[in-house]
Amino acid sequence: MTRENAGFRYTSSFRRNLPAPAQTWSPPAKYNFAVGHNDRDEVPTEALAEAAAAVIRRHGADLAVYNQGQNPLGFEGLRDFVAAKLNRLRGASCTADDILVTSGSLQGIDLVNDLLLEPGDTVIFEAFTYSAMFSRAQRLGVHPVGAPLDDGGIEVEKLAAVLEELKRKSIRPKYIYTIPTIQNPTGSILGLERRQQLLEVARAYEVPIFEDECYADIIWRDGAPPALWALDPTQVIHIGSFSKSLAPALRVGYVAADRSVLARMLACKTDGGTAALDQMVIAEYFGTHFDSHLRELTDALEDKLRTLIEALDREFGTSVELTAPKGGLFVWLKLPDHIDVRKLVEPARAAGVTFNPGPTVACDPEAAKHCMRLCYGLPTKAEIREGIAALARVFFEETGIPERGGNRPRRLVDT
Amino acid sequence: MTRENAGFRYTSSFRRNLPAPAQTWSPPAKYNFAVGHNDRDEVPTEALAEAAAAVIRRHGADLAVYNQGQNPLGFEGLRDFVAAKLNRLRGASCTADDILVTSGSLQGIDLVNDLLLEPGDTVIFEAFTYSAMFSRAQRLGVHPVGAPLDDGGIEVEKLAAVLEELKRKSIRPKYIYTIPTIQNPTGSILGLERRQQLLEVARAYEVPIFEDECYADIIWRDGAPPALWALDPTQVIHIGSFSKSLAPALRVGYVAADRSVLARMLACKTDGGTAALDQMVIAEYFGTHFDSHLRELTDALEDKLRTLIEALDREFGTSVELTAPKGGLFVWLKLPDHIDVRKLVEPARAAGVTFNPGPTVACDPEAAKHCMRLCYGLPTKAEIREGIAALARVFFEETGIPERGGNRPRRLVDT
Numbered sequence: 001m002t003r004e005n006a007g008f009r010y011t012s013s014f015r016r017n018l019p020a021p022a023q024t025w026s027p028p029a030k031y032n033f034a035v036g037h038n039d040r041d042e043v044p045t046e047a048l049a050e051a052a053a054a055v056i057r058r059h060g061a062d063l064a065v066y067n068q069g070q071n072p073l074g075f076e077g078l079r080d081f082v083a084a085k086l087n088r089l090r091g092a093s094c095t096a097d098d099i100l101v102t103s104g105s106l107q108g109i110d111l112v113n114d115l116l117l118e119p120g121d122t123v124i125f126e127a128f129t130y131s132a133m134f135s136r137a138q139r140l141g142v143h144p145v146g147a148p149l150d151d152g153g154i155e156v157e158k159l160a161a162v163l164e165e166l167k168r169k170s171i172r173p174k175y176i177y178t179i180p181t182i183q184n185p186t187g188s189i190l191g192l193e194r195r196q197q198l199l200e201v202a203r204a205y206e207v208p209i210f211e212d213e214c215y216a217d218i219i220w221r222d223g224a225p226p227a228l229w230a231l232d233p234t235q236v237i238h239i240g241s242f243s244k245s246l247a248p249a250l251r252v253g254y255v256a257a258d259r260s261v262l263a264r265m266l267a268c269k270t271d272g273g274t275a276a277l278d279q280m281v282i283a284e285y286f287g288t289h290f291d292s293h294l295r296e297l298t299d300a301l302e303d304k305l306r307t308l309i310e311a312l313d314r315e316f317g318t319s320v321e322l323t324a325p326k327g328g329l330f331v332w333l334k335l336p337d338h339i340d341v342r343k344l345v346e347p348a349r350a351a352g353v354t355f356n357p358g359p360t361v362a363c364d365p366e367a368a369k370h371c372m373r374l375c376y377g378l379p380t381k382a383e384i385r386e387g388i389a390a391l392a393r394v395f396f397e398e399t400g401i402p403e404r405g406g407n408r409p410r411r412l413v414d415t
Numbered sequence: 416m417t418r419e420n421a422g423f424r425y426t427s428s429f430r431r432n433l434p435a436p437a438q439t440w441s442p443p444a445k446y447n448f449a450v451g452h453n454d455r456d457e458v459p460t461e462a463l464a465e466a467a468a469a470v471i472r473r474h475g476a477d478l479a480v481y482n483q484g485q486n487p488l489g490f491e492g493l494r495d496f497v498a499a500k501l502n503r504l505r506g507a508s509c510t511a512d513d514i515l516v517t518s519g520s521l522q523g524i525d526l527v528n529d530l531l532l533e534p535g536d537t538v539i540f541e542a543f544t545y546s547a548m549f550s551r552a553q554r555l556g557v558h559p560v561g562a563p564l565d566d567g568g569i570e571v572e573k574l575a576a577v578l579e580e581l582k583r584k585s586i587r588p589k590y591i592y593t594i595p596t597i598q599n600p601t602g603s604i605l606g607l608e609r610r611q612q613l614l615e616v617a618r619a620y621e622v623p624i625f626e627d628e629c630y631a632d633i634i635w636r637d638g639a640p641p642a643l644w645a646l647d648p649t650q651v652i653h654i655g656s657f658s659k660s661l662a663p664a665l666r667v668g669y670v671a672a673d674r675s676v677l678a679r680m681l682a683c684k685t686d687g688g689t690a691a692l693d694q695m696v697i698a699e700y701f702g703t704h705f706d707s708h709l710r711e712l713t714d715a716l717e718d719k720l721r722t723l724i725e726a727l728d729r730e731f732g733t734s735v736e737l738t739a740p741k742g743g744l745f746v747w748l749k750l751p752d753h754i755d756v757r758k759l760v761e762p763a764r765a766a767g768v769t770f771n772p773g774p775t776v777a778c779d780p781e782a783a784k785h786c787m788r789l790c791y792g793l794p795t796k797a798e799i800r801e802g803i804a805a806l807a808r809v810f811f812e813e814t815g816i817p818e819r820g821g822n823r824p825r826r827l828v829d830t
Binding site for chain 1: 421422423424425426428429430431433434435436437438439440442443450452453454455456457458460461463464465467468469471472475476477478479480481482483484486487488518519521522525529530531532533547550551589590618621622623648649650652658661662663664665666667672673675676678679681682683685686687688689690691692693696792793
């Protein structure tokens with residue numbers, strides 16, 4: 001409420017190290033390449049409406065009871081679905097009792113962190129990784145150490161060298177956080193041989209693997225090797241999500257792990273359960289539509305990716321280097337070494353374009369200053385073309401690169 | 416997954432002070448008086464199914480975007496509804512921008528705690544209060560100090576004495592946590608004069624008030640004085656919930672507070688937003704059905720309360736003392752001083768009955784050992800009658816009290 005002379009009296013009572021206040025919200029940029037949103041046209045609105053009505057008619061009375069009167073691991077229909085999906089597509093052999101439903105995979109991350117981490121601990125991240133991991137590490141007072149990546153994913157020999165170096169200092173990391181299937185942001189899929197090697201190295205150095213497979217349902221073709229968790233369930237804690245396969249405003253993810261791990265996490269999950277309708281509707285809709293929806297969604301996303309790559313080629317030419325991702329919602333770009341994309345964030349925003357600067361997703365921010373991530377799930381194909389043209393224009397005006405666009409040399413104009 | 420010789424290898428990597436593992440889940444007792452569930456017959460299943468289908472058809476595409484592309488404070492339609500409800504029923508004059516939607520009021524509690532608390536801090540709880548507050552205080556390493564209650568709610572003069580005593584030790588509590596409107600577990604409503612006095616005392620000792628109004632929508636009649644937050648928004652952080660007014664498996668609550676407080680909380684709320692469908696369906700259904708639903712629900716609950724009081728009178732007679740609550744889902748009972756209800760938990764469970772022992776909701780557990788809370792939202796009227804009869808039987812067998820039941824003297828029987 002806004003009253004004269006108002007304002008909470010006790011800001012001096014706030015705890016130490018509280019994060020800065022959230023900025024006043026403003027609508028997203030016209031050309032939003034900055035967040036892993038999904039494709040608005042691919043939300044199956046009518047089918048979800050029907051699924052919601054059907055499942056509420058069938059199970060609505062259960063909403064009167066916390067956790068719908070069921071196991072607090074989550075809605076049984078959804079845990080059954082997740083277990084079957086992991087068995088069929090990710091090489092697992094699990095049941096619903098190996099699955100804990102979470103409020104988005106972010107809650108899964110928080111639970112893994114709560115299980116394992118204390119201030120001063122060390123964790124291994126891939127050299128470029130999910131940005132939310134860095135803010136969490138900072139808040140928890142733990143030290144991330146980067147493991148090198150190439151186009152095939154985590155470089156296991158180099159990881160072993162990192163672990164050896166830490167061991168020499170008597171440091172045993174609390175986990176190796178990896179996104180093996182559609183790595184974020186580089187878009188790679190770790191091959192089977194590397195998966196086996198990674199597990200061997202992790203066992204040798206006695207470090208658990210924290211496997212994030214939140215993009216694993218969105219792969220263009222040929223599938224992927226089994227999940228690390230499926231290959232060794234005693235070594236790995238696995239998380240997944242429905243944000244990418246269906247919609248991120250639905251806050252539903254899951255942890256798949258040894259039951260002793262789930263029992264510990266459940267004791268830390270003091271939220272009264274994950275939202276019932278989101279769980280019920282996903283279970284109901286995906287119970288019959290998973291394969292057809294994912295086929296349509298991945299086709300649409302791959303089509304947008306082609307549009308994005310064409311636009312980058314047209315507008316940036318040889319000034320950008322990229323490896324086409326094997327699935328997912330984003331592309332990782334490298335610009336010439338001397339570019340610092342951090343300086344381009346504000347000019348781009350002024351031109352209506354947002355993107356993820358490399359340093360925000362890198363263990364070594366300086367080494368990624370010429371890199372950026374572009375998400376293509378939300379913008380339409382027309383917006384992708386216009387947005388990349390606008391972005392190239394900003395880059396040219398600020399850095400002189402790219403010099404050509406649309407087969408014509410660029411020129412600075414008075415604006 | 417269960418494999419031979421399986422088991423997560425790294426239980427030695429778990430952090431210190433991790434809570435004990437959650438016990439293997441088993442279905443709730445036949446006569447479940449232990450949790451504030453709601454009435455299964457009062458979930459408006461058909462209307463919710465229609466609301467869900469309608470709102471998904473209207474806003475479904477927005478699910479593709481985190482927070483539905485809206486302010487991360489929460490779904491706009493729901494924040495509008497909450498603000499209007501607080502203005503109309505709780506004396507506030509706020510807008511949607513004064514409301515932060517949370518994943519149940521439990522997340523609101525966690526955010527208030529995250530905003531204010533550090534290990535070693537002191538907080539004021541009402542002498543008997545919400546059990547989840549104690550586990551949180553313990554986990555956070557803060558010290559709860561009890562403020563006396565009577566049938567009219569928190570005793571303000573005695574609270575002032577507690578604050579004075581702490582001040583003498585140079586301790587300024589971080590907040591006074593109060594449930595002024597249907598106090599949990601005692602069922603009282605704090606009168607307007609005491610509300611004013613409480614605010615004065617809190618201001619005098621410079622302690623913010625943390626007001627939990629999660630039962631305020633379920634009042635038998637005559638309403639309640641304005642929320643403390645409405646009386647002084649600079650002094651109070653307010654939370655509420657839809658668990659009691661609609662259904663607890665929907666995980667939706669809210670914080671109402673000064674915008675500077677919300678901006679800080681939002682920076683701590685790193686969950687990617689609260690579940691969209693739960694928010695959307697509540698907004699859609701309550702947008703047109705709030706008053707009619709609450710009238711029907713409170714009538715049904717008051718009817719169950721009458722059944723419970725009759726059953727207690729019949730089965731326990733003068734062995735229990737109770738003050739009928741003015742709303743809500745529970746009754747607070749006092750048994751003769753020498754009874755220790757903790758010893759009756761297991762025998763009652765064996766007879767199919769669960770209840771909340773007084774010590775689990777008391778700042779001074781020993782002083783509440785002869786007290787218990789009975790929730791009457793979930794059991795049917797027949798189950799209330801049968802369950803109270805079974806409970807009285809257990810009490811008689813274990814303690815010799817109550818000596819009479821159903822107008823007949825009880826006798827021990829061989830079983």
